[in-house]
Amino acid sequence: xxxxxxxxDVPDSALQKATRLGMVVDQNKCIGCWTCAxxxxxxxxxxxxxxxxxxxxxxxxxxxxxxxxxxxxxxSYQSTNCFHCDNPxxxxxxxxxxxxxxxxxIVNVNYDRCIGCRYCMVACPYDNRVFxxxxxxxxxxxDVAVVGETPARPKGVVEKCTFCVxxxxxxxxxxxxVACPTGARVFGDLDDPNSExxxxxxxxxxYVVFPERGTQPSLHYLIRTGPDAVGGEL
Amino acid sequence: MSSVTTDTTLAPAARGSRGFxxxxxxxxxxxxxxxxxxxxxxxxxxxxxxxxxxxIWGLYIITFMFFVGLSAGGLIVxxxxxxxxxxxxxxxxxxxxxxxxxxxxTAAILIIPDLGHPQRILxxxxxxxxxxxxxxxxxxILIYLVLSLIYLWLYTRRDLAARGSWMALGTKDTxxxxxxxxxxLTYILAWIAxxxxxxxxxxxxxxxxxxxxxxxxxxxxxxPLFISSALVSGLALVVILAFVVRRTGRISFDDDLGRFLxxxxxxxxxxxxxxxxxxxxxxxxxxxxxxxxxxxxSGRYAPGFAVEVVVxxxxxxxxLAVAAWRRRPQVVVVASVLALIGIFVHRANLxxxxxxxxxxxxxxxxxxxxxxxxxxxxxxxSVYFPSVWEFxxxxxxxxxxxxxxTLAVRYLPLKExxxx
Numbered sequence: 280x281x282x283x284x285x286x287x288d289v290p291d292s293a294l295q296k297a298t299r300l301g302m303v304v305d306q307n308k309c310i311g312c313w314t315c316a317x318x319x320x321x322x323x324x325x326x327x328x329x330x331x332x333x334x335x336x337x338x339x340x341x342x343x344x345x346x347x348x349x350x351x352x353x354x355s356y357q358s359t360n361c362f363h364c365d366n367p368x369x370x371x372x373x374x375x376x377x378x379x380x381x382x383x384x385i386v387n388v389n390y391d392r393c394i395g396c397r398y399c400m401v402a403c404p405y406d407n408r409v410f411x412x413x414x415x416x417x418x419x420x421x422d423v424a425v426v427g428e429t430p431a432r433p434k435g436v437v438e439k440c441t442f443c444v445x446x447x448x449x450x451x452x453x454x455x456x457v458a459c460p461t462g463a464r465v466f467g468d469l470d471d472p473n474s475e476x477x478x479x480x481x482x483x484x485x486y487v488v489f490p491e492r493g494t495q496p497s498l499h500y501l502i503r504t505g506p507d508a509v510g511g512e513l
Numbered sequence: 514m515s516s517v518t519t520d521t522t523l524a525p526a527a528r529g530s531r532g533f534x535x536x537x538x539x540x541x542x543x544x545x546x547x548x549x550x551x552x553x554x555x556x557x558x559x560x561x562x563x564x565x566x567x568x569i570w571g572l573y574i575i576t577f578m579f580f581v582g583l584s585a586g587g588l589i590v591x592x593x594x595x596x597x598x599x600x601x602x603x604x605x606x607x608x609x610x611x612x613x614x615x616x617x618x619t620a621a622i623l624i625i626p627d628l629g630h631p632q633r634i635l636x637x638x639x640x641x642x643x644x645x646x647x648x649x650x651x652x653x654i655l656i657y658l659v660l661s662l663i664y665l666w667l668y669t670r671r672d673l674a675a676r677g678s679w680m681a682l683g684t685k686d687t688x689x690x691x692x693x694x695x696x697x698l699t700y701i702l703a704w705i706a707x708x709x710x711x712x713x714x715x716x717x718x719x720x721x722x723x724x725x726x727x728x729x730x731x732x733x734x735x736x737p738l739f740i741s742s743a744l745v746s747g748l749a750l751v752v753i754l755a756f757v758v759r760r761t762g763r764i765s766f767d768d769d770l771g772r773f774l775x776x777x778x779x780x781x782x783x784x785x786x787x788x789x790x791x792x793x794x795x796x797x798x799x800x801x802x803x804x805x806x807x808x809x810x811s812g813r814y815a816p817g818f819a820v821e822v823v824v825x826x827x828x829x830x831x832x833l834a835v836a837a838w839r840r841r842p843q844v845v846v847v848a849s850v851l852a853l854i855g856i857f858v859h860r861a862n863l864x865x866x867x868x869x870x871x872x873x874x875x876x877x878x879x880x881x882x883x884x885x886x887x888x889x890x891x892x893x894x895s896v897y898f899p900s901v902w903e904f905x906x907x908x909x910x911x912x913x914x915x916x917x918x919t920l921a922v923r924y925l926p927l928k929e930x931x932x933x
Contacts, residue, residue: 333891342891368726372647372724373642373645374645374648374651375636375640375642376640376641376642377636377640392633392636393629393630393633394628394629394630394631394633394634394636395559395628395630395631395633396624396627396628396629396647397569397570397629398645398720400566401569401570401724401726401727401868403726404726406566409566410566411629412558412559412560412564412565413557413558413559413560433630434559434629435558435559436629436630437629492725492726493725
């Protein structure tokens, strides 16, 4: 488990040796503040109107609206980015191998090869991919500190969460994990039984989205528990 | 004999030269406008369309499917007629092959404006991913296009040679023996063309039907439904074109062929209705309110489904089922036009409803890529209607299709001499 102290990232070689990088999001800890989504946009220079990471409200009629009827109300969030499925339908669908599965489990996109047909977006059951309908606009301008390490995307290509591939291949944690103020996001190797993600999944009830579709997501949610929690799945 | 052919095929062009020039002029203007709009779209990106991340594909793909269907239907009718020796088809078989060739070329072109990076289209060949149904489709469409061209050339090369046309491509022999030889070759080619035509539209169906992400599409009935849609629309277009081209004198047949084709179209419409019923009933019966099938009966897209069923299936079927009405060419043509409209709306419904249901339900919303009027960046509902730019580009490509067809009708010998 690598860590970050006062903005200084400490690499962890375990992440570099991982064979199935995955994430666990604890719904008991998530407060729906969108810090992960903002950090993601900064790190990856994601254009206005595009989100690689969204914080979904479970059950309500609108964002930040609780589920249920007063007084039996519940509130929980499902912070969602690409699930980096083990059986990714997008990778199967891509006609040019522009989206592909890396040996460490990350589903990545080659922005120089993508022809912009959007078949991967059709194939994704989770709406986790976005298309550059125009040249991405950054306002305020892109963060110069990360421009160099984040590949620029032109208009006309599909993009999505890469588990911060430029960081994780260096043994650093994805930016959303570092930024989360409550530590709700945990990152590690799902194939390693001693990783924090594996231990959490062994000890806490969890779910993945649409398990019946056989995509085998690498992002798991720890189910909200406690007296005020009813359910927790969308 | 060759002089007779030359006379009958060249005379009408000289007669109708004024109307012909206007027609060509209109088509060229539409093509130029479409091309200009496409260049504008290239400069702005696909934000000029009304497609967004919730409805990812739109008018381009709908029209693409429609044209693949037109082509497959035309070639299935033409090659099945040849294969099973349906002599009645003989006067229109070349026309049907021209229709199939032009429409498949049009379908291929329709993909280009849908791409975000059309200049990288060769990546489809350099980096082909063989698990992707889209690569299967690209491959089969190209093979099918070549096959259609060969088929067309085999049908016409002796007549072209008799005229001294360069399009005979070196064929000199115009003897009856050579014609008999070609006639046999078309029979062999029909054996390949018929399954190829079935395959080309099945694979197009699998682009949609193999995606588990889209419940409205993920169904084994998609290929048969696509084939039946293709038969309806392909035959309908061939019927319309046959009656239009007959007015120029470039092909000739008696009205009884119209009656026969009308009856065949009625059968195809019944098959389409049956498959559609099977699909809708299977979605409707379990009574799951979130199933996309319910959008067919209530909500924004319900009128489209009503048009599809009433205008596209019931009315033309009734018109064609009554033998006395079917004898009148006007009725057959009107029924064909309605059937064409119905199939187009059917395909639009399939795409827009299939995509418009967010896989992950709102309230979270789908990011749209551009800020919305309500200040949010998220979809509040999944609606799609094409932008004027999309219409102009599609109109330009359809005009190109009409131009190719017009030129083919003008310069190719479409009259089939042979009987038996």
